[in-house]
Amino acid sequence: MSRTSIVIVGTGWAGYTISQKLDDKKFDITVISPEETSPYTPLLASAACGLFDFSLAEEPIRHKSKNISYYKARVQSVDFDSKTCKCRAACDVDGGSTREFDVSYDRLILAPGYATARSRACLKLINRSCVTNTFRTPGADEHAFFVRNVADAKRVQHRLMQLLELASIPGLTDQEQRDLLHIVIVGGGPTVVEIAAEMSDLFNDDFSKLYPDLNGKMSVTIHDAAQFILGAFEESLRQHAISSFSKRHVQVVTGSKIKEVTTNSITTEAEGRLGCGMVIWTAGNKQCALVDGLDVAKTDKLPRIMTDDYLHALSPDKTSMRDVFAIGDAADIKKQFLPTTAEVAVQKAEYLAKMLNADDTSTPFEYKQKALVAYIGGHDGVVHGRPDWSGERAWAAWRSKNLLWTRSYRRKFMIVLYWFLDWAGGKEIARI
Ligand SMILES: Cc1cc2nc3c(=O)[nH]c(=O)nc-3n(C[C@H](O)[C@H](O)[C@H](O)COP(=O)(O)OP(=O)(O)OC[C@H]3O[C@@H](n4cnc5c(N)ncnc54)[C@H](O)[C@@H]3O)c2cc1C
Structure with a gap:
């Protein structure tokens, strides 16, 4: 008897997790995604700032121990009647990205994400169809940096190192040096805060010794259109983050x-032109082209694939599609408005794998909110949960959560080893 074929679209938190949790003895599993690795997004800021090697911030989809077929390709469209995905290869060698092919399925799991951030140049390079919503801000698509996967994190680190070297060239004025070493981060969520925190650690602790002539000239500014950063955290924790930042040359500009x-600049309505060496854009995301073109019901707020409580995608007339599921940032349960986070993506993927493995459709998905943790630099953090806390204990909680995110023992071990090496001999980019 032939086995049920399951096709998974995407290798982010949702797609990767379910690909590993599904029973490969029971199902023929095929994964289609332009990315052959899954990024550990919460670890990207640390990797960009040299806390550990970039390879530790992602996990390959191919494992010797898991029987999965993987195609490095982009699903262009889905024909739900004939149960076929129309795909285009995403291999950027020898015309690979022009090859088109079809993959049929018995069951389809859509997890193409929502929040894929890319510059236009990069989009062209790797044949992506998802873009960040830079709210049509002139120049943002072309000149801003994004932190979505390891390639992005590498670009940020490379730019940072180049800025430091450029600022060290003789003949620059004090203001020119300050402008080059001014990093602007746009957005107000935990991701922004963590990038700012890691950068401020680099500037205050590591680079101040490595580049003594530039000491005191490096700065970070967070710009957010909202009236406060860390909106999901308690007011007292938000205030703690802002006062902690101000001691570490991180300025927060809200509204x-x-x-x-x-x-080399941003222009704001209130302050006019501000010189800077790099703009990192994390705010606002657009849905990806695949979701845009799918003939399914979409949610109102962010257009995401609407699902029922069992994560079946809904057809335009709101009936459940028995063999199509949607999880991760790309989907939301009717009337639930769950956030676009890895936490939600992983919980849905684990639930769906369990349900499919057991052929049990009796229990609806229920999201369990966990404590929110953010690092704010200088061994300080904030935890929003029961109870709220901040300080070194919160930093330790953030560190251990980082470790919990990684899914292989090899990576956990290597990250702990890197932490020890950083502590004993300095970070790789700023060694003692
Ligand atoms: C820097 C950063 C830090 C973060 N930190 C946290 C955190 O600490 N905690 C937390 O809970 N969340 C965090 N998040 C949010 C979290 O990463 C996202 O919510 C999560 O990645 C969503 O997972 P996903 O699988 O739905 O989508 P994604 O991770 O976006 O993955 C989508 C996948 O689909 C693929 N794809 C797209 N289009 C197609 C197509 N047409 N065909 C085939 N494949 C396609 C993409 O290549 C990708 O592999 C962070 C995000 C960032 C950027």
């Missing part, structure tokens, strides 16, 4: 409307 981004 800031950015009018233009260039390679």
Whole structure:
């Protein structure tokens, strides 16, 4: 008897998790995604700032121990009647990205994400169809940096190192040096805060010794259009983060409307032109092209695939599609408004794998909110949960959560080893 074929679209938190949790003895599992690795997004800021090797911030989809077929390709469209995915290869060698092929399925799991951030140049390079919503801010798509996967994190680190070297060249004025070493981060969520925290650690602790002539000239500014950062956290924790940042050369500008981004400046409505060496854009995301073109019901707020409580995608007339499921940032349960986080993506993927493995459709999905943790630099953190806390204990909680995110023992071991090496001999990019 032939086995049920399951096709998974995407290798982010949702797609990767379910690919590993499904029973490969029971199902023929095929994964289709332009990315052959899954990024550990909560670890990207640390990797960009040299806490550990980039390879530790992602996990390959191919494992010797798991029987999965993987195609490095992008699903262009899905024909739900004939149960076929129309795909285009995403291999950027020898015309690979022009090859088209079909993959049929018995069951389809859609997990193409929602929040894929890319610059236009990069989109062209790797044949992506998802873009960040830079709210049509002139210059943002072309000149801003994004932190979505390891390739992005590498670009950020490379730019940072180049800025430091450029600022060290003789003949620059004090202001020119300060502008080059001014990093602007746009957004207000935990991701922004963590990038700012890691950068401020680098500037205050590591680079101040490595580049003594530039000491005191490096700065980070967070710009957010909202009235406060860390919106999901308690007011007292938000205040703690802002006062902790101000001691570490991180300025927080809220209610800031950015009018233009260039390679070396941003222009805001309130302050005009501000010189900077790099703009990292994390705010706002657009749905990906695949979701846009699918003939399914979509949610109102962010257009995401609407599902029922068992994670079946809903057809335009809101009836459940028995063999199509949608999870991760790309989907939301009717009337639930769950956040676009790895936490939700992983919980849905684990639930769905359990349900499919057991052929049990009796229990609806229920999201369990866990404590929110953010690092704010200088061994300080904030935890929003029961109870709220901040300080070194919160930093330790954030560190251990980082470790919990990684899914292989090899990576856990290597990350702990790196932490020890960083402590004993300095980070790889700023060794003692
Ligand atoms: C820097 C950063 C830090 C974060 N930190 C946290 C955190 O601490 N805690 C937390 O809970 N969340 C965090 N998040 C959010 C979290 O990463 C996302 O919610 C999560 O990645 C969503 O997972 P996903 O699988 O739905 O989508 P994604 O991770 O976006 O993956 C989508 C996948 O689908 C693929 N794809 C897209 N289109 C197609 C197509 N047409 N065909 C085939 N494949 C396609 C993509 O290549 C990708 O592999 C962070 C995000 C970022 C960027």
